[in-house]
Amino acid sequence: MIFHVNPSSGVPIYVQIETQVKNAISAGALKRGQALPSVRKLASELGINPNTVARAYLELERNGVIATVPGGGTYVAENVPRLLKSEKLRRLQPYARQLAVEGVQLGLTDEEILGMLQEELERLGVRK
Amino acid sequence: MYLWKCWRDTRSFFLVFLIGAAIVMPVAALVCKGTGLVEEFGANAFQSTFGLILVAVALGLAAIGAIHEFGDKTAHFLFTKPRSRAYFVWVSWSVGLGELLAIAAVNFLAGWLTLLRFSKNPLHSPVFGPVTSQQLVEGLIMAIYTYSLAYSLTAILRSGLKGLGAAMGIVFGLPFLAIAVRWRWHINLPIPTSPIGNLSLVASDLTWTFVALLFVFIAQIVIERGEV
Amino acid sequence: MSELAISVNRLTKVYGDVLAVNRLDLSVPRGSIYGFLGRNGAGKTSTIKMLLGLTRPTSGSAHVLGMDILASRMPILRRTAFVSEKKTLPPSLTPSELVRFSRGFYPTWLDQAVEKYARLLEIPMNQRFERLSNGNQTKVFLLLALAQGAELLILDEPTTALDPVSVDQLLRVLAADAADRGTTVFFSSHQLEEVEQIAEYVGMVEGGRLLMESRLDDVKNDFRVITAAGSNLPRETNSQVLSVEVKDNFYRYVITKDGEGYAGDLAQNGATVTHVAPLSLREIFLELVRKEKLCTSGNAGETPVLSSSSS
Numbered sequence: 330m331i332f333h334v335n336p337s338s339g340v341p342i343y344v345q346i347e348t349q350v351k352n353a354i355s356a357g358a359l360k361r362g363q364a365l366p367s368v369r370k371l372a373s374e375l376g377i378n379p380n381t382v383a384r385a386y387l388e389l390e391r392n393g394v395i396a397t398v399p400g401g402g403t404y405v406a407e408n409v410p411r412l413l414k415s416e417k418l419r420r421l422q423p424y425a426r427q428l429a430v431e432g433v434q435l436g437l438t439d440e441e442i443l444g445m446l447q448e449e450l451e452r453l454g455v456r457k
Numbered sequence: 458m459y460l461w462k463c464w465r466d467t468r469s470f471f472l473v474f475l476i477g478a479a480i481v482m483p484v485a486a487l488v489c490k491g492t493g494l495v496e497e498f499g500a501n502a503f504q505s506t507f508g509l510i511l512v513a514v515a516l517g518l519a520a521i522g523a524i525h526e527f528g529d530k531t532a533h534f535l536f537t538k539p540r541s542r543a544y545f546v547w548v549s550w551s552v553g554l555g556e557l558l559a560i561a562a563v564n565f566l567a568g569w570l571t572l573l574r575f576s577k578n579p580l581h582s583p584v585f586g587p588v589t590s591q592q593l594v595e596g597l598i599m600a601i602y603t604y605s606l607a608y609s610l611t612a613i614l615r616s617g618l619k620g621l622g623a624a625m626g627i628v629f630g631l632p633f634l635a636i637a638v639r640w641r642w643h644i645n646l647p648i649p650t651s652p653i654g655n656l657s658l659v660a661s662d663l664t665w666t667f668v669a670l671l672f673v674f675i676a677q678i679v680i681e682r683g684e685v
Numbered sequence: 686m687s688e689l690a691i692s693v694n695r696l697t698k699v700y701g702d703v704l705a706v707n708r709l710d711l712s713v714p715r716g717s718i719y720g721f722l723g724r725n726g727a728g729k730t731s732t733i734k735m736l737l738g739l740t741r742p743t744s745g746s747a748h749v750l751g752m753d754i755l756a757s758r759m760p761i762l763r764r765t766a767f768v769s770e771k772k773t774l775p776p777s778l779t780p781s782e783l784v785r786f787s788r789g790f791y792p793t794w795l796d797q798a799v800e801k802y803a804r805l806l807e808i809p810m811n812q813r814f815e816r817l818s819n820g821n822q823t824k825v826f827l828l829l830a831l832a833q834g835a836e837l838l839i840l841d842e843p844t845t846a847l848d849p850v851s852v853d854q855l856l857r858v859l860a861a862d863a864a865d866r867g868t869t870v871f872f873s874s875h876q877l878e879e880v881e882q883i884a885e886y887v888g889m890v891e892g893g894r895l896l897m898e899s900r901l902d903d904v905k906n907d908f909r910v911i912t913a914a915g916s917n918l919p920r921e922t923n924s925q926v927l928s929v930e931v932k933d934n935f936y937r938y939v940i941t942k943d944g945e946g947y948a949g950d951l952a953q954n955g956a957t958v959t960h961v962a963p964l965s966l967r968e969i970f971l972e973l974v975r976k977e978k979l980c981t982s983g984n985a986g987e988t989p990v991l992s993s994s995s996s
Contacts, residue, residue: 336881339963341902369864376857378718378883379864384902423945430952458789465782466775530773537737537769538790539762685739 330359330366334375342377346385351394354405365395365403459545463552466525467518471556474514478564481506482571495575503568504588504596507561511600512628514560516621519607522553524617532685546677550608557604561597591658598665599650603628605669609676689748690715690837690869691736696745698731698893705731707893708745713871713886718863720880720887720901721873722970728893729873730770733841737767750837763791766830770841772822776815780808780825784832793834802828806854820851827855831862838863840872844879852876856883877967889970896973901966908964909944912937915956928972939964939972 330353334345353359365371368386372379386403389395396406432442482503486495526535526549535545581587606627611620628649635646647653649668652661693711697704706728713719723729734740736749738758747754749761774783780803788794803810806824814822823843830838838859844852860883863870874880880887881901888898897904908927918936920929925947930937936956940947948958964972 337878337965337967339905339908339965339968341905342881343902344906369861372864373857373861376853376860376882378860378885380718380885381902426949427952427958430949434952434955434957458786462775462778462786465778525775530771531775533739533767533769533771534774536739537762537765537767538787539759540790541759684741685734 332371332375334377336377342381343385343388346371346382347388350385350389354394359405361405361407363405365405367401367403459540459548460552463522463526463549467522467553467556470517470521471560474510474517475560475563478510478514478560479567481510481564482568486571486575495572499572499575500581500588503572504592507564507568507593508596508599510564511557511561511596512603515557515600515604516607516624518553518556519604519624520611520617520621522549523608523611523620524615525549527612527615527680528617536685542681543677546612546673546680550605550673553604553608554601557600561600565593594662595650598662598669602649602665602669605672609672612676613679688715689713689751690717691719691747691749691871693732693736693747694745696732696735696747697743698728698735698740699743700731705893706735706742709890709893709895711888711895711898713869713888715869716863716867717885718860718870718883719872720884721871721890722875722877722880722887723873723890724875724974727890729890730841731893732890733839733873736839737762737765764793764835765837765839766833766835768823768826768830768838768840768843770845772819772826772845774814774822774825777813779813780810780817780828783814783825783829784810787829787833791833791835795832795834798832798834799828802831802858805858819846820848823847824851824855827858831858835868837869837871840870842874843872844874844876852879859883877965877970881966887966889973891974891977894977896977904966904969905963907942907944908969909940909947910937910960910962910964910968911940911944911948911951911958912960913948913951913956913958915951915954918951918954918956922976928976939969 330350332346332349334342336342338345340348350359350365359365365386366374368379368382372382375382386395386397390397393406393408395403397403428442428446432445485502485506486499489495525531526545536542603624607620607624609620610623611617614620614623631646632648635648638644638646645654650662650665652658653664656664689712691711691713693709695708695710696706697708698706709728709732711721711732721729721732731740735742736747736754738754738761741755749757750764752761754761778786784799788796802808806828808821808824808828809817814825817825823846827840827843830840840859843859844855847855856879859870859872862868872880872884884901886899887901887904889896913936914934915936916934919926920931920936922928925941925943927939927941938947944961948961952958
């Protein structure tokens with residue numbers, strides 16, 4: 330797994346790391362049970378504060394995405410997908426809200442708004 | 458290790474003057490060989506050069522030593538070490554003092570040995586009489602006095618040039634001031650490092666030494682209170 | 686054992702008629718890396734000098750490692766390593782000799798650290814200090830500081846005049862060493878990107894006053910810029926709204942917390958929200974400084990925007 334972080338971004342470094350881990354898992358690049366670099370090693374590679382990496386790992390562990398084994402080693406958790414889904418839904422929420430608010434403001438009906446959403450989904454050809 | 462650092466900072470200057478002090482009398486004697494000047498004036502020439510060399514060395518050592526420690530550039534490095542500022546003031550002063558005394562000893566030895574080749578009584582000049590130990594001691598104390606004064610002024614003014622200039626001004630100007638004061642107000646100012654008033658020679662010597670130490674003490678106070 | 690490595694309370698320093706440090710408050714947690722940010726002349730160096738006993742405060746107080754700066758100068762200096770803004774050292778000594786010199790002052794000196802960092806930072810240990818490049822000179826300072834075995838490292842603009850490669854090396858070494866030994870690192874800088882790379886906490890000063898002190902992650906999570914269009918949108922600043930810029934009926938808000946919520950409120954009140962985005966530290970700093978300059982009096986009664994509430 331190769332990480333890349335931008336310390337000058339408005340997004341905190343630990344969030345960037347978290348996001349990349351989650352994306353890698355979603356994309357299948359990181360498999361369940363696969364080992365992640367140690368906090369010290371990753372921090373050293375990226376040239377950042379180890380506490381930042383530690384925080385990212387803490388958050389990931391709290392969300393059940395990764396697990397640490399006593400005696401060392403951090404691994405992608407076995408039962409990841411379910412919880413990742415909740416994260417995905419959480420991320421989509423603000424957009425849904427915005428769409429709803431905009432639609433209502435413009436005076437569109439619920440059917441019109443949903444219909445528009447349907448069109449977009451069809452255009453993308455979302456796979457089941 | 459601070460001692461060692463002070464030594465390193467003043468090392469080159471010290472060595473140059475050490476060599477100079479060691480050879481001045483032998484060289485002068487060599488130059489005057491056969492003229493008889495050495496026998497007649499040697500002792501007194503020696504006494505004057507002894508004093509002068511020491512004053513020059515004193516001024517140089519003081520300026521160099523003090524500016525290395527208390528100049529703007531190194532103060533931040535030194536004063537954030539866990540030692541009192543008084544420690545730095547006195548230790549670097551003593552290193553310079555040690556060097557001064559070493560040069561004095563070498564100079565004296567060289568002069569004495571040189572004169573010994575010309576007469577059995579090296580410190581006795583047929584023309585001017587004996588060079589007393591008091592005269593030599595006064596020369597030494599003058600050097601210590603000048604050294605301490607220049608050192609303190611350099612540390613307080615934070616500039617080798619200013620410190621040196623001020624010290625020279627005081628050391629060489631004081632005798633003239635004393636003359637003026639005596640002429641105008643008929644008061645006899647004590648001149649370093651000649652005997653003071655009615656005090657015994659020893660007492661005068663000790664007093665002047667004490668004054669020298671006082672200069673350093675004042676420098677210590679100023680530096681302790683100062684800002685970097 | 687106090688939980689703050691450095692604690693500063695209404696610290697003030699006046700030089701003649703210049704107010705260099707103005708009732709400054711700082712809290713630096715132990716074991717953290719704290720970036721002390723500000724422009725040149727904002728009072729960073731004056732503050733640091735007071736912490737180390739190089740100058741005396743005009744008023745206020747400060748504690749380093751739990752000890753009062755006025756009463757405990759020696760114990761503080763024994764346990765604190767310092768890299769000054771002035772990167773000058775006795776010119777004719779070599780790094781090896783400087784190590785020899787510094788060693789004797791500190792019972793906590795780490796010989797193995799000297800070897801390690803001399804190698805890592807590629808410092809020519811036997812070249813006279815005055816002959817070293819700027820970068821190497823700064824590295825010597827860093828070496829001496831790291832080898833001291835101190836609990837607290839105070840660095841004043843450590844990366845000035847360093848090339849980007851050396852800067853990166855320096856930051857990495859600091860972060861790794863601090864993590865290894867649990868030391869607290871307090872460094873001042875006006876280079877925001879460097880602070881962002883390793884700092885956990887930031888404190889921003891301008892004109893000797895504290896603008897803001899917070900966890901860096903919190904600052905980035907909380908601050909948002911929102912652009913919206915509409916009429917009669919709010920124009921006042923308050924504890925949540927740092928600044929408002931209005932042009933025709935376009936509004937630009939810099940929000941200090943709960944940006945998404947604020948955007949939602951705007952939308953619900955009829956505004957069209959065009960953009961909600963996080964801000965880089967640079968942008969936040971510029972905003973805060975801009976706002977500080979708008980205040981005409983020295984202290985307009987504004988308290989620093991965020992304080993480190995969560996730990």
